[in-house]
Amino acid sequence: MKLILLGPPGAGKGTQAKEISAKYSIPQLSTGDMLRAAVKAGSDVGKRAKAVMDKGGLVSDEIVIGIIEDRIAQKDCATGFILDGFPRTLGQAAALDNLLSSKKLSLDHVIEMRVNDEELVTRIAGRYTCAKCGQGYHDKFQKPVKAGTCDKCGGTEFARRPDDNAETVKTRLMAYYRETSPLIGYYFAKNSLRSIDGMAEIGAVTKAIDGILTGKKGK
Numbered sequence: 001m002k003l004i005l006l007g008p009p010g011a012g013k014g015t016q017a018k019e020i021s022a023k024y025s026i027p028q029l030s031t032g033d034m035l036r037a038a039v040k041a042g043s044d045v046g047k048r049a050k051a052v053m054d055k056g057g058l059v060s061d062e063i064v065i066g067i068i069e070d071r072i073a074q075k076d077c078a079t080g081f082i083l084d085g086f087p088r089t090l091g092q093a094a095a096l097d098n099l100l101s102s103k104k105l106s107l108d109h110v111i112e113m114r115v116n117d118e119e120l121v122t123r124i125a126g127r128y129t130c131a132k133c134g135q136g137y138h139d140k141f142q143k144p145v146k147a148g149t150c151d152k153c154g155g156t157e158f159a160r161r162p163d164d165n166a167e168t169v170k171t172r173l174m175a176y177y178r179e180t181s182p183l184i185g186y187y188f189a190k191n192s193l194r195s196i197d198g199m200a201e202i203g204a205v206t207k208a209i210d211g212i213l214t215g216k217k218g219k
């Protein structure tokens with residue numbers, strides 16, 4: 001199964017991608033996570049991406065398309081994958097179409113997660129992750145069962161993203177509306193788009209996505 005989770009920053013793409021990944025045993029391909037790993041490793045790509053990411057802009061199509069091409073070629077993507085945060089421009093969407101058709105593959109689902117701007121800012125401002133395993137949390141909406149301890153790995157160190165601040169969020173949202181929201185029309189015109197209410201609770205969103213993946217229901 002090959003799918004795209006499409007939605008603005010903070011919509012819950014990463015949260016839901018992890019659920020789908022565990023349930024269907026397919027990898028989550030988050031270009032944001034891959035770029036953050038490149039920044040951490042101090043690679044050439046990381047150095048080029050860092051300044052753009054810190055400001056909330058979009059890294060060049062050339063860089064992210066290259067990253068995705070390499071990643072999709074890996075063995076664990078043979079049975080499918082979840083694209084989380086890619087494509088993000090019409091150029092990236094066209095490159096993905098070409099890449100998949102050159103491999104005689106196609107997308108099974110494109111799921112748009114709809115969340116209003118005010119909620120996005122609240123979600124981003126309260127987000128943090130386990131520094132050890134990357135499990136995501138939220139100050140209000142997704143707390144660990146035992147305060148200060150990761151539910152998944154027992155880790156006690158947590159991290160916040162440097163781009164999760166009020167100023168950068170605005171730039172990220174603008175980048176979404178300008179560059180990424182046209183993809184809604186792009187996939188709608190291809191008859192592949194399904195839209196879900198991303199404002200619902202995490203578990204209810206997971207259920208709605210699952211309904212689409214198993215062909216049970218959806219709008």
Ligand code: AP5
Nearest residue numbers: 009010011012013014015031032059085123127138141202
């Ligand atoms: P990226 O890492 O992809 O960030 P993003 O798109 O801004 O999205 P987020 O990760 O912020 O949000 P999310 O939808 O994953 O939400 P989450 O599940 O964490 O990209 C970062 C940067 O890298 C970009 O700005 C750009 O510079 C660069 N980049 C990446 N890909 C690129 C590309 N293709 N092209 C060019 N540049 C690229 O949830 C958020 C919070 O809300 C969490 O705390 C969670 O617990 C909580 N939450 C989730 N769902 C719910 C819910 N239903 N109810 C209540 N709380 C919820």
Ligand code: MG
Nearest residue numbers: 013014030032
């Ligand atoms: Mg994410």
